[in-house]
Amino acid sequence: MKRRDILKKLSLLPLAGGVAGLYPFQSKASPVPIPPASRDLFKELGIRTFINAAGTYTFMTGSLMHDIVTDTIKTASKEFCLLDEAQDKVGAKIAAMTHAEAAVVTAGAFSGLTLGLAGILTGTDVNKVKALPHLEGTGMKSEVICQKAHDIDYNHAFMNTGCKIVTVETVEELEKAINEKTALMHFLNINADKGKILHEEWVALGKKHGIPTSNDIAADVPPVSNLWKFNDMGFDFVVISGGKAMKGPQSAGLLMGKKYIIEGARVHMPPRGFNIGRGMKVNKEEVLGMYVALEHYINYDHDKEWKVWEDNIAVIEKAAKSVNGVNTRIFVPPLGNITPTLELTWSKETVKAKDIQDKLRAGSPSIEVMNHDDKTIHITVWVMKQGEEKIVAKRLKEELTSLMA
């Protein structure tokens, strides 16, 4: 073998140190862990991945974090800092961006609801903090009022503090329900049109009776202006998810509101105590990741993105519509998940939404779409990667053609 050939061969071998150090227990040489980037853990563990044509669902792992968020998480993971200091500094920035008095990064919107209410109940009184969720005999308030149409499963977040939910339908019922135990009047933005009392009136009634008001806007950007609209309107606290349209960490969200509420909420959160908020930990990576996600979301070109969504959904609609017996419609939900949404219906009675879902799921690549009901499929493009709309269009047309035949 010529020297040149030997060198060539050698250069193809992994570095000696690297090989010896691959498994630290095999060698005393400096441990070199397996570079995670070279591992496809989804493949290795047999976890199915898919094109998400459904939307921001927790069971589908929400949205994909923006690159600036994953970069931030990686950089943040290389240094220590005090968790409180990270929350202080980031909270001040987030508050300024969202027109709130104060803000804190929480472990999602749900934890924001629990912590916001907990902050109202206890303030910064550590003994009260320790008492939750056992409110009886403590002198703390114990009731949350909301409209019947706003009483969804997520309101269990309030019950975690020990409070109970009281539902009302009219202003008259509301005013009758308010009593010395009322801690909070809660509003659910996504169901605003389903209740009799609208935002402004809800806030005004809260002020009239001296009861704090809250608004769950978890899935309500876009429009970006919702980030400050309800703080400006006078809600005492507002929560939003970080891992939906903002493409921040899925395990993060924002609690924004009055200074006394945020201060109280933070007494329940890590790094303090062993109380109801202890399990809702966010570390510096999520705190900083959420911050850059929000900053990016506020500053980017939403009109341009909307246009891309419209173009991409049109590609899928065109393919679906070309199949005999399939009807399509594109609509934009008026509240929550505000993005162009394709609705598919069909004339063939025996075909169920689940049949279409199963076929797309089993294909390659696997695709997830949402069944609105037995006979209706909903498709969105807002958490899809560029180019995937063409794959979805093609696969949808194939499966619809064979199912409708």
Ligand SMILES: *Cc1c(COP(=O)(O)O)cnc(C)c1O
């Ligand atoms: C998604 C959602 C939540 C929960 O948000 P997380 O950030 O996952 O905790 C709460 N309320 C509504 C209306 C939601 O859509």
